[in-house]
Amino acid sequence: MSLGDELRYLRALHGGGNLMGIEDEIGLTPGALRYMEQRYRRVGEDEEVLSKIAAYYDVPLEKLQWHRERYRKALSAYLHQAMEFGTTARFELRTGETLTGRVRWWDLGAFGLETGDDDPLTVVQRHAVLDWEGSINNEAMNKRDS
């Protein structure tokens, strides 16, 4: 799950406040949090800003740093590669489930996964993917969540 998706998730867990209000409360420049939530590329380079956000949502800084490495473009690259070469892809979802299968299509918000020959296509929301096979530090993620 990308940092943007995680921040959106955390915001929802914390009552779904509006971005401008939270930015003001944390002491971020206007638009900083919005930028991080919406970008597809790697964001959150500024450790100081990331620390402030982590403190506000009461989560460890390392957790946000971990999500920072799983930016949306990186997932796109994995999906694209899996589809192009017809390889079996593996995804760990925020629900705790692990889905394995072949990627039939992918787009802005979701991807179609064929989990078995007779199984119906599963449409997975991209923001539900916590981690995927081949992403960096995959084992560390497993330890972290266990």
Add this chain to the structure above:
Amino acid sequence: MPEDLRKIRERKGMSINQLASRSGIPLARLIQYEKGAEEIPYTELSRLAKSLYVEEWDINPRSTPPPRKEQPTRPSKPKKPPQKEKKPRPKSPPAREAQITHILKLAARFDIDREALETEIGKPLEELTQKEARFWNNHFNERIIKEKPPKHPIDRKRSYLPEGVDGFELAYLQEQQDANATLHFTLFDGQAFEGTVIGFSPYQIIIREPGGDEITLNKLALAYYRKAGGEA
């Protein structure tokens, strides 16, 4: 014998500005008096006399107009040197490769291939000059504007960027809605819903449960969905 105002002022070594300042008479009017364009009224004659330390009758109320300066005659324009013999224009350089490629592209819009094009032009494309190439480019551009030939599909491989669209998911949902298929939805928090799709947008999916209830599912809350019957 009264003298012209200017003569008196100059003799006294006073500038016209100083006189204007001392007498309180506007400079522009003093200039008119000195030129003899206007007669000095008595009241002002008295003020000027005081300023110049002379008697009133020493000043000529209407100065003699200065003689007109002769306008210097314009020097006649020097005659142009005899024109040199015109050099023959340098021949246009050979057409650039990009120009030829462009002509071929434009011609292709009219289903004219290279051979047909060379026949129309009357010589091989490599022998075209830049000037000629410009002419043929313009020729086809004008034809395109007038005749509007259909565009051929661009024959080049473009990287497909599905991130720019969310068409696949929407197409899938449309398909399921048309088929009236029952879908099973799993949310982030583990909740599950089942129903047929009755509407959707990039952010929401509206389903009708078997009992008839309509539920709007926010996609942000969704983890995944599939046709009912399959297990994760």
